[in-house]
Each structure stands twice: as structure tokens, then as C-alpha cells.
Amino acid sequence: MTGGHLWADRWKDTGEVFEGLSRDYDRYRPSYSACCLDWLGASAGAVRRLADVASGTGILTRQLRRAFPGALVFGVEAGRGMLEAAAARRTPDLHWLGARAEALPLAEGAVDLVTAGQAVHWFDRERFYAECGRVLRPGGMLAILNNNRIGESPVAETFETALEAVSPGYRRGYRTIDTQGELDSIPAARHVTRRSFAWSWDRTFGEFLGYVRSMSHFRAALRFHAEEEILAAMHDAMAPHADADGILRIPYETEATTALFG
Numbered sequence: 001m002t003g004g005h006l007w008a009d010r011w012k013d014t015g016e017v018f019e020g021l022s023r024d025y026d027r028y029r030p031s032y033s034a035c036c037l038d039w040l041g042a043s044a045g046a047v048r049r050l051a052d053v054a055s056g057t058g059i060l061t062r063q064l065r066r067a068f069p070g071a072l073v074f075g076v077e078a079g080r081g082m083l084e085a086a087a088a089r090r091t092p093d094l095h096w097l098g099a100r101a102e103a104l105p106l107a108e109g110a111v112d113l114v115t116a117g118q119a120v121h122w123f124d125r126e127r128f129y130a131e132c133g134r135v136l137r138p139g140g141m142l143a144i145l146n147n148n149r150i151g152e153s154p155v156a157e158t159f160e161t162a163l164e165a166v167s168p169g170y171r172r173g174y175r176t177i178d179t180q181g182e183l184d185s186i187p188a189a190r191h192v193t194r195r196s197f198a199w200s201w202d203r204t205f206g207e208f209l210g211y212v213r214s215m216s217h218f219r220a221a222l223r224f225h226a227e228e229e230i231l232a233a234m235h236d237a238m239a240p241h242a243d244a245d246g247i248l249r250i251p252y253e254t255e256a257t258t259a260l261f262g
Contacts, residue, residue, distance in 0.1 A: 017122070017216045018056070022085035026057035028210035030147055032117060033197040033254035040256060041067040043193075044141045047112045051076055051135065053101045053128075054119035058086035058094065060145065064115060065094055074111075076104060102127035106135040117145040121175045125182060133188045138262035142189070144179050150198070150251040155241040159250075162237035166230045167221035179257045189259040201250045205235060208248050 018025060047068045052061040055075030065073050073093060077083045078100045087096045099105045101116065101123045114132050116123075132142045149156035151172075160172040183192045203211065212218055212234050213227075221230050242248050 017219070018079050018214075019081050021214050021216070021219060022057055022079075022081040024210050024214040025082070026059070026085050028207055028214050029056075029059055030201050030211075030252065031059055031063055032145055032147060033199050033252075035199075036145065036195070036197040036254040036256050037063050037067045039195060039197070040143055040258070043258065044068075044113050044143070045139075047071045049111045050074070050113035050115065051104065051106060051111045053104065053114060053116045054078070054122065055086060055096075055117075056082045056119075058089060058091065058096075060115065060117035061086070061094060062089075062091055065091065068113075071112075074106070076101070102131060104131045104135050108134055109137045109140075110135050112137055112140045113143065114140070115143045115145060118147060120144055120146075120179060121177060125177075125179075129183070129186055129189070133186075133261050136261045140261055142183070142259050142261060144257045146175060146255045148175070148253050148255055150253055153251045155238070155248065155250055158237055158241060159234075162234050163217060165237075166225060166233050167217040168224055169220065170217045183257065183259040186259075188261050190261075192257070192259045194255065194257045197254045197256070199252050199254065201252045203248045203250065205238075205242065205246055205248065208238065209235060 049072045050064060050068060051074045052064055053076045055061045055077045058075050061073060061075040074095050074097055075086055076097045076099050077086065078098065080098070083096055083098050097105050101119070114136060120128070136142065149159060151157070164170050164172065180192055180194045183189045209231050212231060218230060238248060
């Protein structure tokens with residue numbers, strides 16, 4: 001496990017990584033596979049209270065509210081801009097807390113489910129897993145979700161190559177973490193399971209470039225290139241993969257790793 005976040009050479013404070021990006025993040029980032037959320041809803045058992053950690057602008061949090069109707073849902077986020085964007089939606093029955101994954105503002109045994117979507121690569125995971133053990137009721141579930149571009153596809157390969165070119169220091173595979181193995185090594189965790197749900201993310205070029213602007217690696221690239229140069233390079237690289245209607249069809253999977261605690 002890591003004792004700190006992977007991109008320490010780029011950002012001193014992970015709570016500031018997405019500052020200034022929340023509008024594009026909320027508008028252009030993908031949601032998670034509906035089949036995955038259905039599976040999670042069937043697997044987690046009775047959920048009265050849940051915490052979505054590193055909830056960002058609430059993309060996954062809002063899906064969880066629909067997947068677990070009647071549950072008390074907390075979104076926990078360290079980034080001030082992301083938290084403000086989430087709260088501005090005024091979604092009923094969602095409660096927003098400003099805190100880090102390694103120090104959750106929840107009582108011992110307070111929740112039945114902890115989720116983290118597209119986030120654990122930012123965490124000190126050893127401390128995060130310890131916090132999950134503290135705040136989950138006995139038999140409660142941790143669910144780690146990631147949306148991944150399917151790496152062997154030509155469109156994903158082109159995307160990664162273009163991102164490496166415009167964002168010095170970026171490296172593909174940075175989110176390739178054996179969370180299943182990490183959870184298997186924790187005595188308090190049991191019934192560790194991993195499932196993948198394939199889907200296609202279909203975007204216009206305008207939407208795709210909005211997604212690029214939402215990335216932490218886009219923000220890092222701005223240290224070296226003008227915004228227009230970055231977006232033009234990404235557009236030109238991806239254009240051959242668009243269909244006749246100008247749509248990019250990007251193969252994705254939502255990967256879910258779950259474990260029961262206690």
C-alpha cells in the first residue's frame with residue numbers, strides 16, 4: 001500500500017488538485033454503469049446510511065441516492081470547489097461534509113456502506129481502509145468503483161499517447177492498483193469481490209474536450225502549454241476515431257471491488 005498519494009511530485013495537497021475544474025468535471029465526467037449500481041444495490045444488503053468518500057461534485061453520490069432509496073447519504077469531499085459545486089445542486093436527501101478520506105467525520109459504526117469512485121489512487125489507502133473499519137457497522141461494505149478506458153482498444157491507446165505528449169510526467173496505468181489484493185491482506189476485511197461492467201461512452205467532440213478540461217492532468221499540462229494548444233492536440237489525435245456523425249465511441253468498464261468489514 002502507499003503511504004502517500006501517487007502524484008506528490010505534481011501536487012502538494014490532493015485537496016487542491018481539482019480546484020477550478022469543478023464546472024467541467026460536473027458537466028462532462030461520465031457517470032457509472034447502471035448495471036454496476038444495480039449489482040451494488042443487490043449486494044450491499046440493507047443500507048440505511050452510506051458515505052460516498054471523495055465525492056467530488058456528486059456524480060456517483062447522486063446515483064447512490066437513486067440506488068438506495070430511503071438511505072441517508074453523505075458525500076465527503078476535501079476540495080472546496082468540488083464541494084460547493086455539489087451542494088449547489090440542492091439535491092434532496094444528500095448531505096455534504098468537507099473532510100479527507102483518511103479522517104472521516106463519522107462516528108464508529110455509523111454507516112452501512114462506504115463508497116469511493118475514481119478516487120483511491122489519491123488516498124493514503126492504509127489510513128483510509130482503517131477509517132472504513134472504524135465507521136462501518138459490523139458486516140458493512142466498502143465498495144471501490146473506477147471507470148476505466150479499456151486499454152487495448154485503439155481509441156483508448158490513442159488517448160493515452162496524446163495525453164502523455166501534452167502533459168509531461170503523465171503515465172498511463174497510474175490507477176492500476178490491486179485493491180482486491182490490498183483488501184485481501186486486511187484481517188478485518190472479508191468476502192472481497194471484484195466485478196467489471198462494460199459499456200460505451202459516446203461523446204461529441206465538444207463533450208470530449210470538456211472532459212479533457214476536467215482532468216487533473218490537463219491542469220498540470222497548463223504549466224507547459226496554452227489551453228488552446230492542448231485541446232487542439234487532443235482533438236487532432238482523436239479525430240480519426242470519430243464516426244461519420246462526429247461521435248467518439250470510447251469503450252469503458254466500471255470496475256467494482258467490494259469487501260465486508262468486521
